[in-house]
Amino acid sequence: SQQGEEDPQALSIQEGENATMNCSYKTSINNLQWYRQNSGRGLVHLILIRSNEREKHSGRLRVTLDTSKKSSSLLITASRAADTASYFCATGGASGYSTLTFGKGTMLLVSP
Amino acid sequence: DGGITQSPKYLFRKEGQNVTLSCEQNLNHDAMYWYRQDPGQGLRLIYYSQIVNDFQKGDIAEGYSVSREKKESFPLTVTSAQKNPTAFYLCASSISGVETQYFGPGTRLLVL
Numbered sequence: 332s333q334q335g336e337e338d339p340q341a342l343s344i345q346e347g348e349n350a351t352m353n354c355s356y357k358t359s360i361n362n363l364q365w366y367r368q369n370s371g372r373g374l375v376h377l378i379l380i381r382s383n384e385r386e387k388h389s390g391r392l393r394v395t396l397d398t399s400k401k402s403s404s405l406l407i408t409a410s411r412a413a414d415t416a417s418y419f420c421a422t423g424g425a426s427g428y429s430t431l432t433f434g435k436g437t438m439l440l441v442s443p
Numbered sequence: 444d445g446g447i448t449q450s451p452k453y454l455f456r457k458e459g460q461n462v463t464l465s466c467e468q469n470l471n472h473d474a475m476y477w478y479r480q481d482p483g484q485g486l487r488l489i490y491y492s493q494i495v496n497d498f499q500k501g502d503i504a505e506g507y508s509v510s511r512e513k514k515e516s517f518p519l520t521v522t523s524a525q526k527n528p529t530a531f532y533l534c535a536s537s538i539s540g541v542e543t544q545y546f547g548p549g550t551r552l553l554v555l
Binding site for chain 1: 447449476478483484485486488491501531533535540541542543544545546547548549551
């Protein structure tokens with residue numbers, strides 16, 4: 332399976348700093364998505380980037396995709412305490428009917 | 444309000460008992476999914492359904508069963524054959540397999 336692997340596993344920063352998380356995957360993809368999960372809750376979709384896109388922005392989020400390196404990064408600028416959560420990347424396969432495959436996530440702690 | 448609901452929030456299972464987790468969506472999505480999440484881990488796919496009256500096994504289907512009699516509903520039964528059922532169960536839906544998934548709030552299953 333084309334499981335995404337996030338790096339780092341955990342990240343601790345101060346409010347106002349930027350947070351960068353990375354995701355690597357193994358096979359061809361249709362798209363790559365990032366989700367956020369607050370403790371004990373369901374996942375919330377943040378952003379989707381398709382295989383023919385290189386960069387995408389949404390508010391304080393910036394996602395890049397490098398298909399030659401099979402990697403993506405999520406940048407959260409000017410972090411807030413409310414950004415504290417786990418962040419997961421998910422890849423959608425390029426061939427046939429495919430479901431999303433989720434990585435194990437990066438746990439982000441933003442301290443006031 | 445469109446969305447996905449899961450019930451109950453907490454569920455307790457006794458040895459040898461089958462329990463059913465409910466998942467309902469009013470987003471008019473064709474595809475629905477069940478995931479299992481263990482502490483500090485990513486999501487693992489149990490079953491998915493692309494359309495009514497059809498479903499496929501995911502990566503960890505053993506000890507679980509599902510039905511899809513209505514577009515809106517995709518209940519998951521954790522059978523007595525599942526020897527380690529304690530986990531957080533998440534239901535999701537999407538337009539199709541690789542597009543954005545919308546998650547319910549989750550059900551936490553505990554064994555008495």
